[in-house]
Structure formats: structure tokens, C-alpha cells
Amino acid sequence: MLYLDSIDSKKLVVNVYIPSGDTTPTLALYDTMQYLRCPVATRCLGYAFDLATFIVAAGDKGDRSAMPYSRFILRPISGAARGQADTVQIEANELLKVRDYLHKELAKQTGQPIEQIYKDLKRLKWFTSPEALEYGIIDRIIKPDSQVADEDEDEELEGKGLF
Incomplete structure (x- = not known):
């Protein structure tokens, strides 16, 4: 994405058909999408889970x-921590920070409170x-x-007094 953005400012389309995703790569993709200068459209082609x-919501408004x-x-975001109690607590605190970031960004992208x-x-x-x-x-x-083609045909005929 960064390379395509550097050579051209044409719109990038991110097609999503994903059953889930790991947190760190998802955040890297999200941050990259927000960094790009070119428009970024997102398309869900079946399912977008978790x-x-x-990522679908992270596309440019009007083009999702x-x-x-x-x-x-x-x-809810989840994680698995093992080890000493202090280590588990540190990982739990980090997970809560990531959750708060994801929630804040999702609120921004969707307009939900x-x-x-x-x-x-x-x-x-x-x-x-x-x-x-x-x-x-x-x-x-x-x-x-086919439905779009039918609507385009209807619009052409409307101007001819047929509808």
C-alpha cells in the first residue's frame, strides 16, 4: 500500500473477506490506511469478522x-497470558490499552458514541x-x-417519457 501510494495517488481498494485477524497486524494495516495520502475504499465481499x-470501517467515509x-x-478483544502474576497483569493492562484504542477509533469511524x-x-x-x-x-x-445495468436502462428510458 505504501509503495502504491508513493507512485500514484489513485484510489486503493481493500477487498475484505476475512474470518478474523490478529490484533498487531490489524493495527498495522489500520495505521497504514490512515497514513496514506491516496483515497482508500473498503469492500466487504462476504464476511468481515472480528x-x-x-478494517472495513477504516476506509474513507463515503467509500465503504x-x-x-x-x-x-x-x-470483545481477547488475549491469552501465562506466566507469573506480574507478567499476566502487564499483558492484561496492555490488552486494555489496545481495547480502548480500538473502541475509540471504531467510534470515530462509525460515528457511534x-x-x-x-x-x-x-x-x-x-x-x-x-x-x-x-x-x-x-x-x-x-x-x-445486472441490477445496476437495469437501473441505468430505466434512467435512460425515463428521459424518453416511457416511465
Whole structure:
């Protein structure tokens, strides 16, 4: 992404069809998307579960979309810590910092109040495409090409007094 951004300012499209994602690589991708100068569109092509939903929401506002039957999941961030009690406490504190960052950024991307994000991410939360649109994860639902072609044809005929 950084290379493409450096050679051209054309829009990048991130197609998402991901069952989950690890936290550190997801945050690296998110930070990179926010850093780029070129526009970044996101498209959910079936499902975006867990942190993949966060990536879909991270696209440029107005250019985040999903297929009609796409599904999204948001869930509480989790981790696994072992070892001495002090080590477990340190890792738990770090996990809480990451959770707070993700929640703050998701609130910014979706327009939801931060309190709502915390409430919704206490448990697993599923979204259909229309629900993701209403929540602010996406901005539009992609129509199949045949449906778009039919609408374009209707618009052409409307001007000719046929509708």
C-alpha cells in the first residue's frame, strides 16, 4: 500500500473477506490506511469478522461498501497470558490499552458514541449489510451488476417519457 501510494495517488481498494485477524497486524494495516495520502475504499465481499470489521470501517467515509448478503461481527478483544502474576497483569493492562484504542477509533469511524461501542462490544455482535450501514460500518450496499445495468436502462428510458 505504501509503495502504491508513493507512485500514484489513485484510489486503493481493500477487498475484505476475512474470518478474523490478529490484533498487531490489524493495527498495522489500520495505521497504514490512515497514513496514506491516496483515497482508500473498503469492500466487504462476504464476511468481515472480528477485527476485519474494524478494517472495513477504516476506509474513507463515503467509500465503504458491502455485498448485499455480507455479514459482520464485532466482539470483545481477547488475549491469552501465562506466566507469573506480574507478567499476566502487564499483558492484561496492555490488552486494555489496545481495547480502548480500538473502541475509540471504531467510534470515530462509525460515528457511534464511545459508550455505545463499549456496550456493543461486551459481547459478540452480528450485523447484516443493512445493519452495518445503519451502524456506520459501511456507507452503501453494492448492487449486483445486472441490477445496476437495469437501473441505468430505466434512467435512460425515463428521459424518453416511457416511465
